[in-house]
Amino acid sequence: MGKTILEVVNLKKHFVQRRGLFSALRGQARVIPAVDDVSFYLKEHETLGLVGESGSGKTTVGKTILRLVPATSGRILFGGKDITNVSAQEFLSLRKEMQMIFQDLDAALNPKMRIRSILKEAIRVHHNIIGGQVDRKIGELLEQVNLKESKLTNFPHELSGGEKRRVGIARALAVGARFLVADEPTSALDVSIQAQVINLLKGLQKNLGLSYLFISHDLRIVELVSHKVAVMYLGKIVEMGLANRIAEAPRHPYTHVLWSSLVEKESREASGTSSGGASADWGVFDFERPYGGCRFAPRCPVYQARGRPEICINPSTEPELHDIGEAHKVACHFPL
């Protein structure tokens, strides 16, 4: 087993929303706990998959780790060093070791810069090299991400989705990162292109020894690329463990619902009997809801089946993430 590259301890990120002028004057504000007490660690050369529905706080976790948004409380340790509160000056040298592949590359790549300038800028910011060396470095990067050299003179809008994705990855590699936060790297891509990008990320991990925090809502892809998987629900990790265990033997009711809602699996089951079990009333979820106890209880099939036990909705007994053996953790009073 490798060394731990990243450790996150009790990380919290609460966004504060003020409602109008008067309540602001009275000092009333609504707090949205986007990330609420999240802890995990990531070893070198490994991939941690982060899954959950939109709004569950996956992206916020990624951004908080890279300090793109400041954390409310908790600690982030990178390579054994606490980076939660280091000065911006000091953090700059760490930035080149950790980078992000953004979800929306139309927004993340400057539309007025050619690909060459985009890559050059990334190299120049963190490395003190000039002229020919920069060009050589760009050549290396293109080879690593398998992009044609002729594309260097193009503008981002002239590239296809897969090519833009490659530029995004090349830019993250340009600074020499060894830890990448990949935020939905395959969303909105066709299956054929998705396969190319996934293979590229896997290849880079093997050759350069990268570690990924892989954020996605595509469960099949997460299962494929990750060593470990963490499932988030409303800002909390509800289950964490080895990828194949989470997929095959989920213990938290939410994970179970999530995995069984895979269209593919359903279509397979549909041929036999209709699977109506997991289709409980699946309304919109609501951050403003004053929750007590387990956050998943209002939508939980187990909670319903057990006759709405008191322990699930009692605010003083919110389930904690506890170990159930073989590095598998689950936050539920009645694991499946």
Added chain:
Amino acid sequence: MSSVPILEIENLRTYFYAKSKQAFIRAVDGVDLQISRGETLGLVGESGSGKSITALSIMGLITAEPGVISGKIEFKTDGIQTNLLQDLENYAQVKGRDGQVMEVRKDCAGWQKHVERVMEKIRGKEISMIFQNPRSSLNPFIPIGKQVTEALLLNSGIKTRREAKAQALYWLEQVKIDSPRLRFDSYPYGLSGGMCQRAMIAMALASEPSLLIADEPTTGLDATIQSKIVGLLQELKWTFNVTTMLISHDIEIIKRLSDSAAVMYGGTVMEYGSVRDVLVVDLESKHPYTAALLASIPSERHIKEKAYLQSIEGDVLDTINTPEGCRFYARCNRVTDGIREKCQYHEPDLREISPGHYLRCWLYFD
């Protein structure tokens, strides 16, 4: 296909003129399709393969000024039988050489007027469409209930507002929006993506169209919501037996909802037939493109062994300089020496290789 076709597309070509490149982008380049009554046809293909443009051409929503639409779209129901593209050539002058379009002069105003005249009785009434992004297709300033009511007043026989409102509530219920009375006055921003999509579906079905076109109805939704919407579409299909053209790049969804499927590449149909023939049976009897597409989906084996996925090498087809021969030639991994020359210089036609199963590949022709 034994039953009556409701829509027959023959040799549809939709080109756009790119000023900066002084050339035509051949978005749809010779599509042949047909949909029988009560059937669901799935249209699969990578982005840029012309799926959506085919749909927009049917709806008469191609407005880009310098473009060409040619071919035949025959729409047949009990009351109506028209070629939607009839007489369009009166408004455009096309100069061609060797089958290549060189120049187009178009009477845009006349063209637009003509399209509106033809589509007036059809769009929203006989053919309705569910668009890709529900949030941006709904009017953000109008409550969803009112939008459905409006669609009903415009597109169905209902004349009074009260009757339309009752009908709108009925349809909101049909698409499983919970407490429809409550949601009736909600604005799109207050609803989740899945809810908005349901409202869109209600609006499209409310006029009881003969043909429904669903363009990527589940893209951009969460996995849990996605399977809900797919389930809803399946249920509606059984209840109302709507003829549907389903466009998606997600093969699993097509597999689950469609009866027949067409695989598109570079603006044309590469393979067409029943879902079983096209998307399910072993990879050997398929078009190499379909086979490659299916192989790039992560399978159980890939996930178990954490294996590399199979990807299709090369780039998406250049729709400006389409190659002389087979469109897929440059990326094809099944070209044999015997047919290489044909593949490179002669485009194969769409041929029936077994009953109801059409392919565009030299590999299967004698």
